[in-house]
Amino acid sequence: MQKSFRLIALIVLVLVGVWAWRTFFPGPERVIRSRLTRLARAASFEPRDGAIPRALQAQQVPDFFTADAVVLLEPRGYSALQFTGRDEIRDAALVATRALQGLKIEFLDITVTVDPDGQTALGHLTGKATVSGERDFQVMELNFRFRNVDGKWLIFKVETVKTLSTGPASRPGRRPRFEAPSRRAPCPVV
16 A cells, blocks of 8 residues: 555656646747747737727737848738838837727747757747738748747748649749649540
8 A cells, every 4th residue: 555655646746746847847839839828929919909908909919030030921912011120010000909909819830940059949920910900810931930048039031831732843934743644635435
């Protein structure tokens, strides 16, 4: 009886130790996922929010980026957007708070790969933006490049991932990789 109690106590102690280690010393992947979730929350706002709370929330967005960050977005149905540096990113967030009734940003299917040097990482995800008052939502596949700056994972590049429809085969003057078979005379039926 006493041996089984010691074994159970040891197992519980190990589980508590693992939980504490993962909670107080999370790996870079977990930290980056958490930062992306907080960025989505900071960039989102509700229609009922006032102008001052929206502006204060928009002021938090550049804190997730390096000073020389570059954001290149190609939303479906809109012209390409490019922002360079924290000031332009902040200004874009402020313009969105004034131009839109509400905005909900979500980052789905986040995968994080830390480079071997341990100082940079790639976050690959699906971004979903829902604008209040509009029926449709915008979905984009995105790559976020992170750099560890003084122990803090900051974004230095965001870009839209090119899908197959915009690949080399769909460019004018390029032949598709797979072609339809040529038309031949039908085979005679015997």
